[in-house]
Amino acid sequence: MADTFPIRRVDHVRHYVNNARQSAFFYQHTFGFSITGYRGLETGSSDLVDYVLEQNNIRLVFTAPLRPGLPMSDMISRHGDFVRDIAFEVDDVDWAFNEAVKRGASAELEPYWMEDDHGKVRHAAIKTYGNVLHSLINRDKYTGHFLPGFIEKNEPGDPIGLLEVDHCVGNVELGKMNEWVKWYEDVLGFKNLISFDDQDISTEYTSLMSKVMASGNGRVKFPINEPAPGKKKSQIDEYLEFFGGPGVQHVAMLTDDIVHTVSRLRARGVPFLSVPRTYYDELEARVGQIDEDIEVLADLGILVDRDDEGYLLQIFTKPITDRPTLFYEIIHRKGAQSFGKGNFKALFESIEREQALRGTL
Numbered sequence: 001m002a003d004t005f006p007i008r009r010v011d012h013v014r015h016y017v018n019n020a021r022q023s024a025f026f027y028q029h030t031f032g033f034s035i036t037g038y039r040g041l042e043t044g045s046s047d048l049v050d051y052v053l054e055q056n057n058i059r060l061v062f063t064a065p066l067r068p069g070l071p072m073s074d075m076i077s078r079h080g081d082f083v084r085d086i087a088f089e090v091d092d093v094d095w096a097f098n099e100a101v102k103r104g105a106s107a108e109l110e111p112y113w114m115e116d117d118h119g120k121v122r123h124a125a126i127k128t129y130g131n132v133l134h135s136l137i138n139r140d141k142y143t144g145h146f147l148p149g150f151i152e153k154n155e156p157g158d159p160i161g162l163l164e165v166d167h168c169v170g171n172v173e174l175g176k177m178n179e180w181v182k183w184y185e186d187v188l189g190f191k192n193l194i195s196f197d198d199q200d201i202s203t204e205y206t207s208l209m210s211k212v213m214a215s216g217n218g219r220v221k222f223p224i225n226e227p228a229p230g231k232k233k234s235q236i237d238e239y240l241e242f243f244g245g246p247g248v249q250h251v252a253m254l255t256d257d258i259v260h261t262v263s264r265l266r267a268r269g270v271p272f273l274s275v276p277r278t279y280y281d282e283l284e285a286r287v288g289q290i291d292e293d294i295e296v297l298a299d300l301g302i303l304v305d306r307d308d309e310g311y312l313l314q315i316f317t318k319p320i321t322d323r324p325t326l327f328y329e330i331i332h333r334k335g336a337q338s339f340g341k342g343n344f345k346a347l348f349e350s351i352e353r354e355q356a357l358r359g360t361l
């Protein structure tokens with residue numbers, strides 16, 4: 001099928017945080033990212049500080065205000081630390097921006113050049129749900145590191161095999177999922193890969209609905225969740241309440257050795273959602289033969305699911321913020337390019353158990 005909005009890749013995921021220095025330290029010492037770039041007072045940035053962290057093809061940026069009264073402070077005050085921007089690298093920023101706006105996107109930043117001694121980078125941004133942006137970036141005319149204005153840093157982490165961003169999930173309000181599905185279809189030419197309804201993903205008390213959207217070349221995947229009515233408060237409603245509106249619920253990072261990656265993360269104290277041991281009793285009957293030792297997966301709490309093309313292994317951290325909002329997923333795909341219903345339900349039930357412990361169910 002024709003790709004009507006070519007996206008090369010997720011260029012970076014930018015978080016707005018209160019304290020970028022501590023965020024950078026956390027991601028360096030838990031997830032093993034290297035601190036590779038910086039902008040702040042020392043480099044002439046008087047209002048904002050940014051840390052750039054990298055591991056293989058994943059680039060995270062942490063941005064914090066350096067003084068009171070900046071517009072970003074209001075957003076951080078409302079949402080807590082949050083994902084502000086899922087930036088795309090594109091072939092032609094001007095075409096992409098104009099086309100997106102023509103197809104119905106709201107503009108955040110008109111295309112402009114960022115320049116320094118190493119060349120120039122074209123940048124623009126459009127708004128998606130909540131306070132989330134999609135920057136559009138092209139650095140074909142740039143030989144420096146990351147973006148103009150940044151200095152290179154060399155503070156290596158101890159990497160754990162995280163390779164690239166697999167998908168980013170958005171939580172939106174009741175009744176808004178299909179609006180945003182249509183937005184991704186109309187504006188960015190995404191296709192609906194798979195849908196889960198409130199029958200698929202539910203417990204006795206709560207449920208949700210979800211549609212997985214994928215870019216024309218399949219490289220960028222954005223599931224969108226909305227709460228569904230139930231006897232108790234859906235975990236999506238819990239998110240919306242604590243976050244103060246729609247936003248990014250989780251970012252999934254790809255590994256090609258999930259046992260290694262998760263063992264390292266557990267050793268560094270990263271807390272994961274727990275899975276009942278009974279999940280593993282039926283595992284082989286459900287997913288068939290797999291390469292991994294099921295006992296090892298059970299000890300680490302790794303989930304397994306299957307689609308027509310193969311299987312996948314996943315695990316979810318607990319929220320990495322004080323609020324029950326943003327968390328991470330580690331995913332290892334062995335043939336499966338989609339998302340399994342069994343794991344989605346296991347994740348849903350696991351979050352609901354945590355929600356009950358928080359007293360917010």
Ligand code: FE2
Nearest residue numbers: 167169252329
């Ligand atoms: Fe996910």
